[in-house]
Amino acid sequence: MRVQPGRSAGRFAEATDGLLERLNNSTAVDLRLWPHDLVGSRVHARMLRAVGLLSADDLAAIERGLEAVEAEFAAGSFALQPADEDVHMAVERRLTELIGEPARRLHTGRSRNDQVMVDSLLWLRDDLDRTVQDLAHLAGLLLERAEHALEVPMPLYTHYQPAQVGSVGFWLVSHAAAACRQLRRATDLAARLDECPLGAGAVGGGDLPLDRALTAHQLGFARPSPNALYATASRSDLLDAVALFASIGVDLSRLGEELVLFTSPAYGFLRLPDRLCTGSSLLPHKRNPDGAELLRSGGKLAAGEFAALASVTSGLLGGYSKDLQHDKALLFAASDRTHDLIALAALHVAGVELVPDRLAEACAPALAALYLADRLVLSGMSFREAHHVVGQAARVADETGTTVQGALAGVVPPALVTLAAELATARTPDLLAGLRTAGSASPESCRQQIVELRSRIALA
């Protein structure tokens, strides 16, 4: 009797309804798992041989067959059949066509429930490697550009209001720090993918003498997953991955917003080259920052994918349910977009041009306020008093059209008039160089930050 893998001809008296078959089919999403599915099958077959559940001839036939299937996938000639419900069944169906009887022993001791999880984890392991590489590249580029812009002043904002003088370099280093943090998150998650689900079976294990530790080690995991029910039902590692992509997306969205804002004529601090601008179909003069806007929106979409994955995998009874099949569409969408957006961010970082005059102009003298208050503190005044005095100077400056440092001498106690007169000459480079705390925007501190972040990238 010819038996199709998957749907057992023995159990059903009629074919699956066409609509159900279409909705149930996941090949459009999961076919990309083929390299991992083949690796998992090869290792599983070797384990079956090692414990005496497969003859040497059958193993040889399976290995040969899997190689042939691999060659078809690699050549793009693998022909999917309508009845292939998912990548696992497509591979097994083709293997059966190619080698016949021995293929029917490959699924011994495993289920698609543990198979899909091992495939997903192997895929994720590779994908996290790529994510680390992508982030390292972006961070490296940010630091390279930062190095040449440590003395180019740029206002720093809180509440979208000018707060302090910083530099373009300091701003770029802040995004490199974000990328390095995500890089560590990706590395941490990859290290946690150390338990192998393969061999857990459908939900509660099986009766055959499988060597799950052998399978785990051959696939590069530290150990088999400790509980078959958990191994097949949980999607928590995938949820962590989508959370990581959402978090990277949030960081990139802030870079996107800053690029949109700083390249808009109202700010004019930065300019995007033509290759990173798009036009308007109606307004001939427009140079729109669509790429930066796409950076801004990516994190929101990934956050949606996180919410969808958390929601679709929650509230289910213990073992596998078909609801879980939605996991991969969400995971792959979040991952694909994240890789694209990291590359898009790198293009923007490499291509963006500075407009130093506008930047300098925007570092208005009112940004000297903290510098002045800190200097009054250094001369012995309490910080609250200094805050009050400089606040008064800022108000006078506003009312009289002078600068805050220019107005200071008129509001300090008589003993500090000389100091205030000295401070009246403070200019932007003085404000920047005067910053001393670790992590501050001074060129000196930024140089240290760059060294520190480069050493983190080198360790990744």
Ligand code: ARG
């Ligand atoms: N295509 C399925 C998925 O992605 C594989 C597991 C199917 N298991 C099952 N018992 N139907 O979730």
